Structure formats: structure tokens, C-alpha cells
Amino acid sequence: MTDDYLSRIGNLIRDARKHRGWTQSQLAEVLNTSQSAVNRIEKGHQNLTLEMLARIGEALDSEIVSLGGGPVHLRVVGGLRLSGSIDVKSSKNAGVALLCASLLNKGRTTLRKVARIEEVNRLLEVLNSIGVKTTWLNDAGDLEIVPPAHLDLGAMDAAAARRTRSIIMFLGPILHREDTFQLPYAGGCDLGTRTVEPHMTALRPFGLEVKATAGEYHAIVNRAVTPTKPIVLTERGDTVTENALMAAARVDGVTVIRNASSNYMVQDLCFYLELLGVKVDGVGSTTLTVHGKAEIDVDVDYAPSEDPIEAMSLLTAAIVTGSEITIRRAPVEFLEIELALLEEMGLDYSRSDEYLAENGRTRLVDLTTRPSQLHAPIDKIHPMPFPGLNIDNLPFFAVIAASATGQTLIHDWVYENRAIYLTDLNKLGGRVKLLDPHRVMVEGPTHWSGAEIMCPPALRPAVVTLIAMMAAKGTSVLRSVYVINRGYEDLATRLNSLGAQIETFRDI
Ligand SMILES: CC(=O)N[C@H]1[C@@H](OP(=O)(O)OP(=O)(O)OC[C@H]2O[C@@H](n3ccc(=O)[nH]c3=O)[C@H](O)[C@@H]2O)O[C@H](CO)[C@@H](O)[C@@H]1O
Numbered sequence: 001m002t003d004d005y006l007s008r009i010g011n012l013i014r015d016a017r018k019h020r021g022w023t024q025s026q027l028a029e030v031l032n033t034s035q036s037a038v039n040r041i042e043k044g045h046q047n048l049t050l051e052m053l054a055r056i057g058e059a060l061d062s063e064i065v066s067l068g069g070g071p072v073h074l075r076v077v078g079g080l081r082l083s084g085s086i087d088v089k090s091s092k093n094a095g096v097a098l099l100c101a102s103l104l105n106k107g108r109t110t111l112r113k114v115a116r117i118e119e120v121n122r123l124l125e126v127l128n129s130i131g132v133k134t135t136w137l138n139d140a141g142d143l144e145i146v147p148p149a150h151l152d153l154g155a156m157d158a159a160a161a162r163r164t165r166s167i168i169m170f171l172g173p174i175l176h177r178e179d180t181f182q183l184p185y186a187g188g189c190d191l192g193t194r195t196v197e198p199h200m201t202a203l204r205p206f207g208l209e210v211k212a213t214a215g216e217y218h219a220i221v222n223r224a225v226t227p228t229k230p231i232v233l234t235e236r237g238d239t240v241t242e243n244a245l246m247a248a249a250r251v252d253g254v255t256v257i258r259n260a261s262s263n264y265m266v267q268d269l270c271f272y273l274e275l276l277g278v279k280v281d282g283v284g285s286t287t288l289t290v291h292g293k294a295e296i297d298v299d300v301d302y303a304p305s306e307d308p309i310e311a312m313s314l315l316t317a318a319i320v321t322g323s324e325i326t327i328r329r330a331p332v333e334f335l336e337i338e339l340a341l342l343e344e345m346g347l348d349y350s351r352s353d354e355y356l357a358e359n360g361r362t363r364l365v366d367l368t369t370r371p372s373q374l375h376a377p378i379d380k381i382h383p384m385p386f387p388g389l390n391i392d393n394l395p396f397f398a399v400i401a402a403s404a405t406g407q408t409l410i411h412d413w414v415y416e417n418r419a420i421y422l423t424d425l426n427k428l429g430g431r432v433k434l435l436d437p438h439r440v441m442v443e444g445p446t447h448w449s450g451a452e453i454m455c456p457p458a459l460r461p462a463v464v465t466l467i468a469m470m471a472a473k474g475t476s477v478l479r480s481v482y483v484i485n486r487g488y489e490d491l492a493t494r495l496n497s498l499g500a501q502i503e504t505f506r507d508i
């Protein structure tokens with residue numbers, strides 16, 4: 001948008017706000033942003049995404065800036081080399097876990113540099129609807145959360161809750177606050193059946209019984225029941241481990257959790273719990289020993305670490321566009337296997353010395369890629385719970401393998417219904433053969449060509465499709481990209497800062 005356009009829109013926004021009788025701070029609160037950001041918008045000093053314009057239009061009930069609430073699409077001019085540097089943002093999965101965990105604390109939680117993504121927005125809508133006060137403190141994404149003395153669970157914004165998988169993580173904290181409560185079924189990516197049974201099994205020793213009927217979980221808590229022996233998780237899932245940790249955090253005593261996930265979001269949650277005064281032994285291992293506290297009432301400040309999946313996404317964009325870029329603040333301990341495999345496939349890159357994330361715990365590096373001709377690995381690629389190749393990073397190997405020479409077998413044993421979305425790459429010239437619901441054979445290299453595609457309803461396959469479009473000669477359109485915005489902040493704008501050409505548009 002030109003400056004002239006921005007100041008005209010800014011004037012319209014200011015007039016519409018005054019017409020409503022609102023101050024800049026009032027509008028900022030509704031938009032979950034800061035007063036200074038509204039001031040800049042009104043002065044025409046702030047670039048505006050169409051998403052933001054639509055939100056302002058809705059907030060002010062103003063036709064002038066309302067662009068309609070239809071789906072957002074991306075138009076990608078592909079075949080361009082990227083250059084420059086980009087910072088990795090904090091992770092979606094730690095962000096949502098910490099929002100849920102803040103319910104354990106009567107005091108104020110301030111989270112630093114939270115990614116401003118739709119998944120976080122939905123959870124904030126849910127938290128606000130039940131009486132939790134949340135405030136974005138600045139444009140850096142610092143977020144303050146103050147829970148009320150009593151949660152109004154009956155007023156929960158069920159529509160927002162249903163759009164996330166993370167709502168399932170309300171079970172652990174809320175079981176300490178309410179004897180009976182209801183939660184809507186969890187949503188999230190459409191990856192085939194995603195069981196919640198391990199959550200129920202893990203939380204039963206804390207007295208939680210859940211019946212699922214008519215789209216809701218009905219929970220009853222028996223306060224006489226507390227864990228008498230180690231909680232053994234039936235699968236090493238991330239959110240189930242987080243639920244067990246949050247349930248254990250407010251048990252007055254020691255709870256042992258075995259077969260726990262030691263993945264990045266779990267570690268961030270453990271570091272946050274430590275700030276709350278809940279000691280957790282064994283962080284980074286599969287046995288966590290939690291020294292809980294019945295009452296938690298402290299004001300704490302925590303900075304969740306950088307997102308390994310976003311780092312992998314950026315790495316993939318660099319590889320398939322044959323670009324030299326620097327990906328700063330990559331959480332290397334959660335990318336070790338991915339990097340080792342990419343080295344084996346012929347990737348030329350360098351990494352800086354390690355430094356610590358703001359949480360003082362997570363190790364980061366800057367990665368600089370160089371254009372490389374990759375070849376297929378000898379063995380199949382498959383994910384494993386951490387410290388294996390990350391389950392959410394697997395889809396990126398499909399588009400990397402498609403750019404490499406030779407045949408790569410990718411085995412997604414985890415999700416019943418995710419590998420199929422990788423065949424969307426064929427619409428862009430890829431040769432991806434679905435062998436069965438869990439395995440694809442990818443043949444490379446690919447001469448990518450532009451196409452118009454509906455976004456698959458799953459975050460990572462959607463980003464994989466976008467990245468292939470960036471490599472494809474010509475113009476592509478990716479329709480309905482809410483699913484991408486669920487997990488990435490301003491991805492198009494940030495890729496454009498590296499030289500990509502991605503335009504956001506709506507059907508008006
Ligand atoms: C909000 C959040 O943090 N979401 C992440 C979390 O979801 P979440 O923890 O909800 O993952 P799920 O419970 O859906 O587990 C993922 C899948 O793996 C299977 N499974 C998992 C572990 C195991 O030991 N055995 C097994 O079979 C499950 O049955 C399921 O099909 O973890 C997933 C797997 O890392 C990631 O894709 C999600 O991004």
C-alpha cells in the first residue's frame with residue numbers, strides 16, 4: 001500500500017472510531033493491540049494487512065473499511081531467489097500451552113514475544129469469554145494474562161474453542177478450579193482421527209472423569225483421588241504430556257510422569273512451571289518428576305522459545321528456491337536430525353556458534369543456506385517423538401525430496417490422513433505417489449509450474465504447497481489460507497522481505 005493510501009485509510013479509521021465515541025485505547029483493546037499501534041494506523045504510518053483491515057472494519061462496524069469476512073487467499077509469483085536474513089518467531093505450540101498453563105496461576109503471567117497467530121487469537125477469545133483479562137502490551141507480542149477469581153465457563157466462546165486442538169489442554173488446569181465443567185470437542189488440523197483417549201487415561205489418576213456427548217466433554221472431578229503411583233502415558237504425545245504436567249503442578253506432593261514427551265513445547269512449559277515455583281526434574285527426558293504446589297499466586301514473566309517448525313519451513317523455502325539466506329534464532333537442539341538428514345542429502349549450509357534464547361535455556365543458532373543440488377536419501381524418512389525427526393517437520397521433506405534427484409520414500413506413520421495432502425504437489429508438477437494412507441514415494445527433481453490450488457485443511461501440508469509455489473515458474477494462487485495463519489505470523493509479508501512475491505487478497 002502507498003503512504004497516500006495508508007493515510008487516507010488512517011483518516012477513515014479515525015473518523016469511524018470517533019463516530020463510535022471510542023478512544024484509541026478502547027479500539028486497541030478490541031483489536032488486541034496497543035494504543036500506540038492504533039495511533040500509527042490512524043496517522044498512516046503503519047502497514048496494514050487485509051486481515052487487520054477486516055478486523056478493524058468489524059470492530060468499528062464500519063462499511064468504509066469492511067472488506068467482508070470471506071476467506072483470505074495468496075497469489076504467489078514464483079521462481080524467485082530469496083536473499084537476506086529472517087528471525088524465527090516463538091512457537092505456536094509453546095504459545096498455546098502457556099496460555100492454558102496461565103490458568104494454573106492466580107497471579108499475572110506476562111509472556112514475551114508471543115507469535116500473533118490465529119491459533120493464539122482463538123485461545124484468547126476463549127480465555128476472554130470466560131473472564132480472563134488478556135492485553136497485548138506492545139507490537140513485539142508481549143502479552144499479559146490476568147485470570148479472574150472465578151472462571152465463567154458457561155460463557156465460553158465455543159465456536160472459537162472448536163477451531164483449536166489446544167482447548168483440550170484446559171482439562172489439566174481447570175480440574176483444579178471446578179468440580180464439574182464442560183468443554184467443546186477439540187478441533188485443529190484435519191489429519192484424520194486424533195485420539196483424546198490418552199488425555200483421559202493420564203488425567204484419571206487426578207480424579208477427572210470425562211463423558212463425551214453431543215460435541216462436548218462433560219468433566220467431573222473427584223477431589224478424593226490423587227496419583228498414588230507414576231502416571232504412565234500410553235503414548236508419548238506432546239499435549240497429553242502437557243495436560244499431565246499441568247494437572248500435577250497443583251497437586252501438593254510429587255508426581256512422576258513416565259513416557260513423557262520431551263519436545264520443545266513441553267520443555268517451555270516446564271520452564272514456565274519452574275517460575276511458578278513448581279520444580280520439574282528430568283526436563284528433556286521421558287521421566288518428569290513434578291513437585292506440585294496446591295496454590296500458585298505469583299506474577300511471572302516468561303519468553304517462550306523459537307519455533308523449530310517455522311525454522312524448518314524457512315529452511316525448506318531456501319532449499320527449494322535455491323537461495324542463500326540466513327535463518328536467525330533457529331532452536332538447533334530441535335532440528336539436529338533434520339539438519340543431519342539434509343547434510344546427508346547434500347545441503348551446503350553453515351551454522352553460527354550457539355547462543356541462548358531469552359528463556360536462558362534453549363540453544364539457538366543462525367543457519368545460512370547455500371544453493372545446493374540435493375539427492376534422495378538412501379533410507380526412508382520417518383518421524384519419531386523428540387529427539388527424532390519432528391512429526392510436524394516431516395511434510396517439508398516431501399517438497400525437498402521433490403526438488404532432489406532420485407526417489408524418496410516418506411512414511412508418515414503418525415497421522416491417518418496427512419500424507420494424502422502431499423499429493424497436491426502434483427498439481428504444481430510434482431511426482432508424488434500415494435502408496436497407502438501413510439506412505440508417499442516422491443520422485444525428483446521437479447520442474448515446478450504455477451497452479452491454482454485450494455489450501456489443504458492441515459497447517460504443514462498447506463505451507464509445503466505454498467513453498468512449492470514459491471519455486472514454481474509463473475503465478476500460483478493458494479485459496480483459503482486461514483489454516484496457515486493458524487500457525488504462522490505474517491508469513492507472506494516476512495517471506496516478501498526476503499524477496500518473495502506473495503500477495504494477500506480476498507474475494508470482495
Ligand atoms: C498444540 C500442539 O502442541 N500440537 C502438537 C501436538 O499435538 P497433540 O499432542 O495433540 O498430538 P496428537 O495427540 O494428535 O498425537 C499425534 C499423533 O501421534 C500419535 N502418537 C503420538 C505419540 C506416540 O507416542 N504415539 C502415537 O501414536 C497419536 O495417536 C496421534 O495420532 O503434537 C503433535 C505431534 O508431535 C504435533 O503434530 C502437534 O503440532
Ligand SMILES: C=C(OP(=O)(O)O)C(=O)O
Nearest residue numbers: 165188189392459460487
Ligand atoms: C498438527 C499441528 O497442530 P495442531 O495440533 O494445533 O492441530 C501442527 O502444528 O502441525
